[in-house]
Amino acid sequence: MDMNALGKSFSHNMGLAWNSFIHSGKILSGIVSPLVAESWIKCANRDMNPTEGRGHIELGCNELKELVDKNEIIIRIANPFMKNLYKSFSNTGFIVVLADIQGYILESFGDKERLKSAEYLNFVFGANWSETRVGTNAIGFTLATGKPAQVSGCEHFSQPHHCWTCSAAPIFDKRGEIVAVLDVSGPVQDKNSHTLGMVIAAAEAISMQLKMQQKHSEIMLMKRHLESVFNTMSEGVLFIDKLGIIREVNAITQRLLNKNSQDIIGHSIDTVFKEVSPSIRTMLDNPQLYSDIKLLVPTQNGISHCMASGEFVSDEYGGVNGGVVILRPIQQVKESVTSCGGHQANFKFSDIIGKSPVMRETVRSAMLAAGSSSNVLLQGESGTGKELFAQAIHNQSARNNGPFIAVNCGAIPRELIGSELFGYVEGAFTGAKRGGRPGKFELAAGGTLFLDEIGDMPLEQQVTLLRVLQEKKINRIGSDKVIATDVRIICATNKNLLKEVKQGTFRQDLYYRLNVISLTSPPLRERGEDIILLITSFLQSLSKNRDWEFYLEPEVVLCLKKYSWPGNVRELHNVAERIIHLVEGNTVSLTHLPAELYHFHTNYEEVPIRRESFKEQRKQQNEKTEREELITLLRECNGNISHIAKRMGVARTTVYRKMQLYAIQY
Numbered sequence: 001m002d003m004n005a006l007g008k009s010f011s012h013n014m015g016l017a018w019n020s021f022i023h024s025g026k027i028l029s030g031i032v033s034p035l036v037a038e039s040w041i042k043c044a045n046r047d048m049n050p051t052e053g054r055g056h057i058e059l060g061c062n063e064l065k066e067l068v069d070k071n072e073i074i075i076r077i078a079n080p081f082m083k084n085l086y087k088s089f090s091n092t093g094f095i096v097v098l099a100d101i102q103g104y105i106l107e108s109f110g111d112k113e114r115l116k117s118a119e120y121l122n123f124v125f126g127a128n129w130s131e132t133r134v135g136t137n138a139i140g141f142t143l144a145t146g147k148p149a150q151v152s153g154c155e156h157f158s159q160p161h162h163c164w165t166c167s168a169a170p171i172f173d174k175r176g177e178i179v180a181v182l183d184v185s186g187p188v189q190d191k192n193s194h195t196l197g198m199v200i201a202a203a204e205a206i207s208m209q210l211k212m213q214q215k216h217s218e219i220m221l222m223k224r225h226l227e228s229v230f231n232t233m234s235e236g237v238l239f240i241d242k243l244g245i246i247r248e249v250n251a252i253t254q255r256l257l258n259k260n261s262q263d264i265i266g267h268s269i270d271t272v273f274k275e276v277s278p279s280i281r282t283m284l285d286n287p288q289l290y291s292d293i294k295l296l297v298p299t300q301n302g303i304s305h306c307m308a309s310g311e312f313v314s315d316e317y318g319g320v321n322g323g324v325v326i327l328r329p330i331q332q333v334k335e336s337v338t339s340c341g342g343h344q345a346n347f348k349f350s351d352i353i354g355k356s357p358v359m360r361e362t363v364r365s366a367m368l369a370a371g372s373s374s375n376v377l378l379q380g381e382s383g384t385g386k387e388l389f390a391q392a393i394h395n396q397s398a399r400n401n402g403p404f405i406a407v408n409c410g411a412i413p414r415e416l417i418g419s420e421l422f423g424y425v426e427g428a429f430t431g432a433k434r435g436g437r438p439g440k441f442e443l444a445a446g447g448t449l450f451l452d453e454i455g456d457m458p459l460e461q462q463v464t465l466l467r468v469l470q471e472k473k474i475n476r477i478g479s480d481k482v483i484a485t486d487v488r489i490i491c492a493t494n495k496n497l498l499k500e501v502k503q504g505t506f507r508q509d510l511y512y513r514l515n516v517i518s519l520t521s522p523p524l525r526e527r528g529e530d531i532i533l534l535i536t537s538f539l540q541s542l543s544k545n546r547d548w549e550f551y552l553e554p555e556v557v558l559c560l561k562k563y564s565w566p567g568n569v570r571e572l573h574n575v576a577e578r579i580i581h582l583v584e585g586n587t588v589s590l591t592h593l594p595a596e597l598y599h600f601h602t603n604y605e606e607v608p609i610r611r612e613s614f615k616e617q618r619k620q621q622n623e624k625t626e627r628e629e630l631i632t633l634l635r636e637c638n639g640n641i642s643h644i645a646k647r648m649g650v651a652r653t654t655v656y657r658k659m660q661l662y663a664i665q666y
Contacts, residue, residue, distance in 0.1 A: 011153050011154065011188070013028075013031050014031060014032070014153060014154040014155060015153075015154045015162075016028070016031075017031040017032045017154070018154040018155075018162075021040055021044075022050050025044065027040070027041075032155075033155075035141070035145070035149075036136060036151070036155050039131060039135075039136040039140075039141065039144075039157065040136060040157055042131070043131070043135045043136060043157040046132065048135050048157065048158075049158075050135070050157055050158055050159055051158070051159050051160070052158060052160075053121060053134055053135060053156070053157075053158025053159065053160040053161050054120075054121055054122045054134070054160070055105075055121060055122030055123055055124070055127030055128060055129050055133065055134055056122070056127060056128040056133045056134070057122055057124075057126060057127050057128075058128060059104070059126050064125075064126050067100065067104060067106070067126070068106065070100075071100050071106055071180070073210070073213060074098075074100075074106075074171065074179055074180050074206075074210060075098065075106055075107055077206060077209050077210050077213060078098050078107065078171070078180065078182065078206045079107065081182075081202050081205055081206050081209075082096045082098060082107065082109050082182070082202075083109060084202075085109075085182075085184065085198065085199070085202045086109040086110065088198065089110075089184065089186065090111070091111060092111075092186060092187075092190060093111060093113070093114045093186050093187045093190065094110065094111075094114070094184055094185065094186030094187075094190070094195075095108055095109070095110035095111075095114055095115065095118060095123070095184070095185050095186065096108065096109045096110065096182075096183070096184050097123075097139070097182075097183040097184070097185065098180055098181070098182060098183075099129060099139050099143075099180065099181045099183065100179075100180055100181075101143065101178055101179060101180065101181075102128065102130060102143075103128045103129045103130030103131075103133065103139055103140060103143060103181075104126060104127070104128050104129075105123070105124065105125055105126060105127050105128075105129060106125070106180070107125070108123075108124070108125065114186070118185075120160075121160060121161070123185070130143060131143070131144055134158060134161075135156065135157030135158045135161075136151060136155065136156050136157040136158075137151055137156055137161060137166055138150060138151045138166035138167055138168035138183055138185070139166070139168050139181050139183050141168065142168040142169065142170050142178075142181045142183075143170075143178070143181060146170055146178055147170070148167075148168065148169040148170070148196060148199070148200050148203075149167075149168055149196075150165070150166070150167045150168075150191075150193070150195070150196045151165075151166050152164075152165035152166070152188055152191045153165065153188045153191075162188065163187065163188050164185050164186070164187070164188055165185065165186060165187070165188045165190065165191040165195075166183055166184070166185040167183065167184050167185075167195045167196040167198075167199045168181050168182065168183040168184075168199065169181070169182055169196070169199045169200040169202075169203035169204075170203060171203050171206050171207050171210065172207045172210075172211075173207075173210055173211065173214060174210075174211040174214045174215060179210070180206075181203075182199055182202055182203040182206065183199070184198070184199050230248075230250050231250050231251050233250060233252060234252065235252060235326050235327060235328045235329075236249070236250065236252040236253035236255075236256050236306070236326070236327030236328075236329075237249065237250045237252070237253060237324065237325070237326060237327070238253055238264075238269075238324070238325040238327070239322065239323075239324060240269055240280065240284075240322050240323050240324075240325065241321070241322045242284055242320055242321055242322050243268075244268055244269045244270065244280060244281065244284060245266065245267070245268055245269075246264055246265055246266065246267055246268075246269060246272065247265065247266075247322070248265065249261055249264050249265060252327070253327060256306060256327060256329065257272070269325070273308070273325075280310055280323065280325065283310050283311075283312050283323055284312065284320055284322075284323060285320075287312045287314070287320050289309075289310065289311050289312075306327045306328060306329055307327075307328045308325060308326070308327055308328075309325070309326045309328075310323055310324065310325045310326070311323060311324050345390075345391040345394045345395050345400075345404035345448070346391060347388045347391040347392050347395070348391075348392050348395050348396065349363060349366070349367060349370075349392045349395075349396060351388070351392070352385075352388065352389075352392065353530065353533055353534050353537050354527060354530040354533065354534075355529060355530060355533065356522075356526075356527040356528070356529050356530045356656075356660065357656035357659055357660060358522045358526055358527060358653060358656045358657065358660065359522060359527055359530060361641075361652060361653065361656055362389075362519060362520065362521065362522060365519055366389050366392065366393055366519055367396065369393055369517045369519065370392070370393045370394075370396035370397045371396075371397070372517065373397075373398070373488055374516040374517050375469070375488070375489045375490070375491070375513065375514050375515075375516045375517070376390075376393060376489075376490045376491070376516070376517045376518075376519065377454075377491050377492075377493075377497075377514050377515045377516075377517070377518045377519070378390060378490065378491065378492040378493075378519050378520075378521060379492075379493055379494075379496075379497070379518065379519070379520050379521070380492075380494065380520055380521030380522070380523070381494055381521075381523050381568055382494045382567070382568065382570070383524075383567045383568035383569055383570030383571060384521035384522065384523055384524070384568045384569060385521055385568075385569050386452070386492040386494075386521050387406065387450065387452060387492065389519065389521060390406075390448070390450045390490045390492060391404065391450075393448075393490060394447070394448040394450075394488075394490070397448070397488065399446065399447050399448055399488055401446075402444075402445070402446035402447025402448070403443060403444050403445075403446065403447035403448075404444075404447055404448050404450065405440050405443050405444040405447065405448070405449050405450065406450040406452060407420065407421065407440050407449070407450065407451055407452065408452045408453055409451055409452065409453045409454055409456050409457045410452070410453030410455075410456035411453070414458040414461070417457065417458065417461050418461055418464065418477055419437070419439065419477050420439060420440060421439050421440050421441055421461070421464075421465070422439040422441060422464070422468070422474045422475065422476060422477060423436065423437055423438045423439030423441075423442055423474075423476040423477065424436055424437055424439075424476050424477040424478050424479075425476050425477070425478040425479040426478075427478065428476070428477045428478025428479070429477070429478070432478070436476065436478075436479075438476075439474065439476065441468065441474050441485050441487060442474070442483060442485070444487045445485060445486050445487060446486055446487075447487065447488070448487065448488045448489075448490055449487045449488070449489055449490070450490045450491075450492070451489065451490070451491045451492070452491075452492045453492070453493060453494075454491040454492065454493050454497075454514065455493040455494070455495035455497055455500055455505075455506060456495075459505070459506075459507065462506070462507045462510050463507070465510065466507065466509060466510045466513060468485065469489065469510075469513050469514075470513070472484065472485050472486070473485060489514065491514050497511050497515070498511070520653070522653075523565070523568055524565040524568040524569055524571075524572060525564050525565050526657060526660070528561055528660060529660075531560050531561055531565075531572065532552070532557060532560065532561075534569060534572055535552075535560065535572055535575065535576050536550065536552075538572070538573050538576035538577075539576050539579060539580065539588075542576060542577055542580045543580060548586055549586060550579075550583075550586050550587075550588055551586055551587045551588065552588045553587065553588065553589050553590070555589070555590050556588050556589060556590060556592075556593065559590065559593065559597055560572075560597075563597055575593065575594060575597065578592070578593075578594060579592045579593075623662070626658070626662075627662040627664065630644075630655075630658055630659065630662065630664060631664060633647060633648070634664070641655050641656065
């Protein structure tokens with residue numbers, strides 16, 4: 001039996017099977033394939049009319065436009081493949097169709113006569129040909145199964161389709177998801193198994209092209225992202241090839257060098273950055289990183305200070321293919337040190353707690369000092385908050401946008417303090433960091449340098465510091481290159497520097513250079529009325545529940561006020577922290593205090609009352625007289641402390657201390 005006869009026999013038997021199902025709902029096994037049978041049953045369960053079979057035109061003009069726009073890429077890529085496929089079926093009555101994942105027809109190519117006849121079935125642009133709309137067909141099969149399918153003649157559920165043969169194959173994106181279906185439909189008598197093979201080949205070619213397009217789009221998007229990062233970085237960036245030729249630079253590099261990209265790209269790194277060139281050559285020859293090499297870049301506006309770092313780039317075989325050089329303006333390095341080095345100026349005058357006269361006077365003087373650019377010397381016992389005053393002065397000064405660099409002169413070994421303050425160049429001493437290192441004077445440029453424990457600075461470094469303060473210039477250790485400095489100096493010490501000068505441990509000329517504005521941070525024992533304010537604030541800030549109010553028993557208040565506080569505010573803060581860990585409610589009693597405070601209170605309470613001696617009585621009388629005189633002066637001078645101090649022949653702080661001693665409020 002020839003192939004035509006077999007085809008006619010199959011069509012005849014399929015026709016009988018279709019009639020049997022439509023009229024009785026029975027599937028003739030051995031004739032109807034399981035997939036076709038399953039589809040027929042679904043269609044019947046949906047109560048679809050087997051005599052209808054027209055494509056559903058559901059979309060309006062705007063929706064059609066959105067459909068095309070959404071599938072623009074797949075239409076554009078599939079178009080040339082569809083045209084080539086149509087050439088194989090030209091003048092044969094076949095139509096090449098592209099449908100989206102919902103079954104809407106996006107594009108079609110075919111003979112005019114065949115396209116005209118397809119209009120009767122709404123097999124046209126915008127019509128929906130999913131299985132749920134028109135019954136069993138190749139497009140619907142492929143969308144439902146994700147596999148190629150060929151549906152011919154009576155295999156279609158709808159009778160008007162019985163004169164058609166359809167072959168469809170899915171189109172996948174790079175994730176393996178169906179994005180469209182390619183279909184070839186024509187006269188059923190021209191059915192050929194090769195047709196499905198051709199459709200599959202074309203669909204695979206479209207899928208491959210789509211994946212390449214998507215990959216290209218991703219690469220281009222990534223390229224744009226990298227270009228955005230490249231051009232918006234705050235550091236300068238240079239790409240160099242394996243020969244050391246500059247191939248690309250960003251805008252910051254051009255700005256740093258004050259050159260156009262044409263004057264940089266294509267030039268050797270040797271001619272652009274002589275200082276860093278040896279390190280780059282080493283990086284390219286022996287793959288390794290380098291960092292923080294100091295560069296002095298000449299520009300039209302003078303010398304630009306930069307730090308250079310580099311990293312090599314490997315090819316697919318692990319060989320060096322070039323490198324990346326990062327240039328950081330020294331000002332950014334300073335800001336990084338300020339923000340990350342633990343020396344931020346966080347405190348302001350509004351953060352200082354205290355209402356005692358002596359504290360108010362100290363704050364007033366410090367605020368006046370903030371408006372000046374002169375050096376400040378902060379003196380006071382340990383724990384009185386000298387650095388707090390230094391930070392507050394910086395934050396209220398004209399330099400508040402500049403860095404605040406703190407150096408503890410007493411914590412740095414005497415042999416290292418010079419390199420810490422003034423920096424060093426490469427090779428200055430054994431162990432010197434490659435490329436050198438800027439000192440604190442350079443890092444504090446435009447801001448404030450806080451020299452804590454200045455009284456502990458070695459004499460030999462005092463000489464260098466004095467010269468820097470006088471000339472406002474420094475030399476890094478190991479270098480004769482002069483670097484101008486622009487810093488405001490605030491010093492602090494818990495020593496009596498005048499006494500140190502007399503003993504020969506502190507230079508007299510340096511003392512007078514530093515002691516332009518002198519401030520004394522008062523000890524806590526002279527701030528009696530501030531003690532409860534401070535510990536209440538500390539308890540509040542240390543407590544997990546910030547709304548919790550603590551109650552101090554009267555004995556605790558008395559003990560805190562009478563204690564001498566040798567550790568000052570720092571010791572009081574430690575007491576508050578101890579209380580937070582021990583107290584179970586919000587009532588603080590003597591048992592929550594450290595042993596030294598508790599025993600102090602106990603001994604204080606157990607002192608026996610003794611008969612006052614004549615000398616003690618006389619002392620009390622003198623104090624009473626002095627109190628009355630001070631009250632009289634306050635009235636006569638209208639509370640002007642400066643006038644009172646002048647008439648009494650004492651300092652203003654003495655007046656405040658006596659007012660506190662005699663409990664005078666004015």
